[in-house]
Amino acid sequence: MLQFIVQVWRQFVQLLYRQTILILTLLFCIGIGVAMSNMQHLTSQLIASQALTNSKQYAQALREARTLYSSDVVLPATATGQVRATHDYLMATGSIPLPATFLIELGERIRTSQSGVSVHLYSDYPFPGARPLEALAINLSRMLYSNCEKIQTSPTTKNKH
Numbered sequence: 001m002l003q004f005i006v007q008v009w010r011q012f013v014q015l016l017y018r019q020t021i022l023i024l025t026l027l028f029c030i031g032i033g034v035a036m037s038n039m040q041h042l043t044s045q046l047i048a049s050q051a052l053t054n055s056k057q058y059a060q061a062l063r064e065a066r067t068l069y070s071s072d073v074v075l076p077a078t079a080t081g082q083v084r085a086t087h088d089y090l091m092a093t094g095s096i097p098l099p100a101t102f103l104i105e106l107g108e109r110i111r112t113s114q115s116g117v118s119v120h121l122y123s124d125y126p127f128p129g130a131r132p133l134e135a136l137a138i139n140l141s142r143m144l145y146s147n148c149e150k151i152q153t154s155p156t157t158k159n160k161h
Helices: 002-018 020-079 099-113 134-151
Strands: 085-086 095-097
Touching: 002 020, 020 085, 020 099, 085 099, 095 099
Parallel strands: 085 095
Antiparallel strands: none
């Protein structure tokens, strides 16, 4: 049995010596294939990670914009009694948008100016002056908000393929 193994080994080594270029070429092609597959996987992970990071930054920026607008614009402006904060600020003279209205309109401008980015405001409370087509979305947002509130506190992402 040992003699058989030695004989097979010698034949294998002779084959290697005779076909060195072919074997090296095959190993090189396999190595390139593995490297390309690994690079594609890493690229996909990097893209997903970057998208999540960007969505977190957008969410934080929008949160800060709403807080700043509420504290530095709405509160001082309405404190004088001459300006009113309302959802229908375009129809009422001497009024400014509510923080939620401001955020909804800001989200709409972001959506129209940047492809692939959308902003949705979810709340337990109904938005005054919602457009008729938004009624279904508002009910859906209430349902989503109550579910999201229970399970997470970070931005929600949706992959589109």
